[in-house]
Amino acid sequence: FATLNIDYSSRKKPITALADDIHPAIARFAERDAPLHFVAHSMGGLVARAYIARHRPAQLAGVVMLGTPNGGSEVADVLSGSRLYRAFYGPAGLELTTATRPDALTAVDYPVGVIAGSRFIDPVAGLLILPRPNDGRVSVQSSMLAGMADHIVIRASHTRLPRDAGAIEQTI
Numbered sequence: 455f456a457t458l459n460i461d462y463s464s465r466k467k468p469i470t471a472l473a474d475d476i477h478p479a480i481a482r483f484a485e486r487d488a489p490l491h492f493v494a495h496s497m498g499g500l501v502a503r504a505y506i507a508r509h510r511p512a513q514l515a516g517v518v519m520l521g522t523p524n525g526g527s528e529v530a531d532v533l534s535g536s537r538l539y540r541a542f543y544g545p546a547g548l549e550l551t552t553a554t555r556p557d558a559l560t561a562v563d564y565p566v567g568v569i570a571g572s573r574f575i576d577p578v579a580g581l582l583i584l585p586r587p588n589d590g591r592v593s594v595q596s597s598m599l600a601g602m603a604d605h606i607v608i609r610a611s612h613t614r615l616p617r618d619a620g621a622i623e624q625t626i
Contacts, residue, residue, distance in 0.1 A: 458483040462476055465542065465546070467544070468545040468549060469500050469559075471545075474508065474509075476501070477509045480511065489514075490511045491515050491516050491518070495519075498522070500523070504559060507560050516603075518568075519566065519567070519569065520625070523597065524596065524599040526550060526553065526596060527552070527596060528584050528585065529592075530548075532583050552596070562600075566601065567603055567605070568606075569615065569621050569624055570598075570607050571590075571607070571618075572609050572610075574611055574612075587607065589610065
């Protein structure tokens with residue numbers, strides 16, 4: 455696969471601004487005459503959704519999301535009132551709550567596969583904050599997205615999902 459790995463300042467801007475920031479790199483990459491697939495982890499799935507809503511590539515083939523809080527994160531609900539959380543996660547972090555849905559996150563009308571994790575390492579979040587099953591950051595229920603083509607649960611933690619052999623196999 456020809457790949458483009460994009461880094462962005464996830465703690466400095468709202469999700470829609472992050473989508474605009476990555477547009478030039480994706481537009482150049484999309485000049486190839488080939489289907490374009492997005493694979494995104496965690497908030498990256500929300501950035502991908504915002505990107506597609508704002509700058510939909512003509513050759514969009516589909517999206518795979520790993521541990522994306524499509525319905526928000528209950529962890530963000532608990533921590534978003536904290537000054538430390540707001541300082542560390544910034545504007546995009548405040549958009550991760552279950553109550554806040556950025557306007558750019560419209561319904562999907564393209565193929566989306568969602569891979570959720572069901573193993574947590576952090577017992578506080580995994581046992582006390584999040585509904586079960588969860589990956590320690592996102593509940594399986596919150597990973598779901600109306601209009602998704604497929605949804606699978608992998609026994610992996612949130613941070614492990616991108617490197618999990620089963621998640622990689624399902625992504626491919």
